[in-house]
Amino acid sequence: MAHVVVVTSGKGGVGKTTSTAALGAALAQHGEKVVVIDFDVGLRNLDLVLGAERRVVFDLINVITGVAKLPQALIRDKRLENLHLLPASQTRDKDALTEDGVAKVIDELRTKFDWVICDSPAGIERGATLAMRHADAAIIVTNPEVSSVRDSDRIIGLLDSKTVKAENGERVEKHLLITRYHPSRAARGEMMAIEDVLEILSTPLLGIIPESEEVLRASNIGSPVTLSNALSAPARAYFDAARRLRGEVVPMIVPSENKGIFNKLFGRKAA
């Protein structure tokens, strides 16, 4: 039984695409069959973050309009054979993204994969509502910052009202993923603590991803952080989150970088 998961946030720049890539790769690394879909029509980036930008031939809209068959548009990751990408279109024609078309694509993907992960565009417009439309579960990516938390609250409202599940009287399973977290700043009261965000949004926590230079490095080289540096703090946090998504019980800790005493004393990069 496939799980359809939307990665959403309302606000832009909080880490939806990074998290889609990292969680998709982490699940594939566990042996699950995964497809990640970019719903950001006109501004696709999941291909770039996954290092597949030069292999895009067909896209989601080509499949919907019948220009290409689904297997032709799917790009298999070169490092992880279980990980596939369905890219977004670069054209500005967002109207080509129809509800029926998206439903057909998702239904077909359900029969082929264990996980269908939809990377939502920012905002609450058509692309975002279609990305969440068929979801069984949602990952709400939030930074511990006022505008991100407010937009997450708005998105939670949409998940509870505008999805197929909600309209059928069921519930979309919601998970909160807090990204760009600075434990030390939160300890000093400069940043909202995890408990503050959880209390405000009353949504169960999937994981806490610490702020890390490894995330930028991963996107620079076009690799999910769970592949580029699997032992780094954000990668370990994403691995834990992926295991929770699979239903495992994993203690909630914020991983920190394992720096040797030499690195601690003499700066961040010794090598």
Added chain:
Amino acid sequence: MTLFKIFRRGGSAPIARERLQILLAHERGTRNQPDLLGILREEILAVISRHVPFEPDKVQIKLDRGKSVSTLEVDIEIPNGFGAALAKAS
């Protein structure tokens, strides 16, 4: 004041939390509700325009949401001469 600021510095997270709690309590209440402010504006102006001529763009409506009480302020600029009309009518 400077000393106060030094002690306060670094402690902005509780302010963020409180602002969000107030804002979201309000936004959740009005979600999927008709635009109350728009309706009030239209109805108040309809009532007043029945009795007094005024220009619609000389109307200012302000809302200030507080923790327990909110205020709605309607400021309508009425042309001079209205007082005489009112005196005649009474």
